[in-house]
Amino acid sequence: MQQEQPPYHFETQKLVSHLYRQWYGKMVTSLARYFGLQQLELAEDIVQEAFESAIKHWEQKGMPDQPVNWLFKVCKNKAINTLRKKRFEPLPAESFLNTREQVKLETLFLDNEIEDSQLRMIVACCHSAFSVKNQLIFVLRHVAGLTVRQIARGLLMTEEAVAKSIVRSKQLIREKNLSFPDPDYLKVKENLHEVHLIIYLLFNEGYSSTDGDSIMREELCFEAIRLIKLVADNEKLKTADSLALFSLFLLHAARFPAREDIEKKLIDLETQDRRLWDQDMIALGQQYFRESIQEKNYTKYQVEAAIAYEHAQALSFEETDWASICELYEYLLQSDPGAAVYLNWLIALFYSKGPLVAYEKLQELDSKGCLVQNQYYFSLLGKMYMAMDDTTLAASCFRQAIELTTSLPEKKYIERLLATL
Known part of the structure; x- marks a missing residue:
């Protein structure tokens, strides 16, 4: 007869x-900083063993008063035992109790040390030897702590592909002999470009899923917010871009509660219930935006944050300053003349100057090859025809958009537009 699990088993798990x-x-990042980036797998093993010990110990003897501190202590003890057995640097086994390296181990899990370790790990994984996709996966696994399954779900990849990417990254670390940046990395702000980009891509992956049954993967967005906050709150490291990115993420995330209904149906900006927007998050985002534009160089991230700022301060969709948003997109196009920016500019033009003006510009850009005819293109074109009372062409565009989209919420949203015709 199978024994019943103790009542606290589920709570422990x-x-x-x-x-x-x-x-x-x-x-993991803290231990990897201590042992060295080459010993990343060792750091992972120690942390994994600590959590396994926690399950076993807590189920037998109950929960400790401070479970996080309990895990820290176990990790430190396992690290010391590892050093004794393997007898490798940085901590000499014969004198580990009386060295400054041992003091580093004692302070390894202090809040400021953890943050510093994570910042260094992000900088390390943004090495040019890694592809952008590998950088993103590496950050999610070794900084954010997501499992292979969570990363695969978040990035719409197979678990096998994610696992292979992680293995390849570890091989590159060994082949290139990569290490944690020394403390002087805080003085080299120009190296932050790759860091900003990878966190920006991480947020985008969560904000607009291109596949599956959900339009958002909020856990990726909030992990990006946490990581950029590490940079934005570091007085030595932060730049105008760091502040602008933090602002941009907050202003977007503030609207999350209104982007989907209870049935996970996509709700567009025009019909969102703005009472659901997180006003505290908006206020914080606006504060960081104002701080970011004290240096008036107006980068891509600052302009995108300015656009989000305009949307956030509008009391209703009708009161949105679309003319200003048009100008901001025109400014953005000077440095980032991509198809997605052009499409967003056309949307702003549609609401500020009407469908006819936006349609003429779309035709002009089409003739120059500036636009990609994807689901967003056909959705916008369908709305233009719809506004110009050409329901036949509008329906044709919406059907093309439905065929091209792989996102179930977007597909259902366009189907609802089609049904209104």
């Missing part, structure tokens, strides 16, 4: 799972 999500990445 639940707590350990929660702590794993919150602390795995932080603990």
Whole structure:
């Protein structure tokens, strides 16, 4: 007869799972900084063993008063035992109790040390040897602490492909002999471009899913917010771009509660219930935006944050300053003349100057090959025809958009537009 699990078994598993999500990445990066980036797998093994010990110990003896501190202590003890057995640097086994390296181990899990370790890990993984996709996966696994399954779901990849990427990244670390940047990395702000880009891509991956049954993957967005906050709150490291990115993410995330209904149906900006927008998050985003534009160089991230700022301060869709948003997109096009920016500019033009003007510009850009005829293109064109009372062409465009989209919420949204015809 199978024995019943003790009543606290489920609660223990639940707590350990929660702590794993919150602390795995932080603990791995801290230990990897101590042992060296070449010993990343060793750091992972120690942290994994600590969590396994937690499950076993807590189920037998109950929860400790401070479970996080308990995990830190176990990790430190396992690190010391590893150094004794393997006898490798940075901590000499014969004198580990009386060296400054041992003091580093004692302070390894202090909040400021954890943040510093994570910043260094992000900088390290943004090395040119890694592809952008590998950088993104590396950050999600070793800084954010997401599992292979979570990364695969978030990036719409197979678990096998994610696992192979992680293995390849570790091989590159060994082949290129990569290491943690030294403390002087804080003085080299120009190296932040790759860091900003990878965090920006991480947020975009979560904000607009191109496949699956959800339009958003909020866990990716909030992980990007947490990571950019590390940069934006670091007085030595932050730049105008860091502040602008933090602002941009906050202003977008503030609208999350209104982007989907209870049935996971996509709600467009025009019909969102703005009472659901997080006003505290908007206020914080606006504060960081104002701070970011004190240096008036107006980068891509600052302009995108300015556009989000305009949307956030509008009391209703009708009161949105579309003319200003048009100007901001025109400014953005000077440095980023991509198809997506052109399309967003046309949307702003549609609402500020009407469908006819926007349609003429779309035809002009089409003739120059500036636009990609994807689902967003046909959705916009369908709305233009719809506004010009040409329901036949509008329906044709919406059907093309439905065929091209792989996102179920977007598909259903366009189907609802088609049904109105």
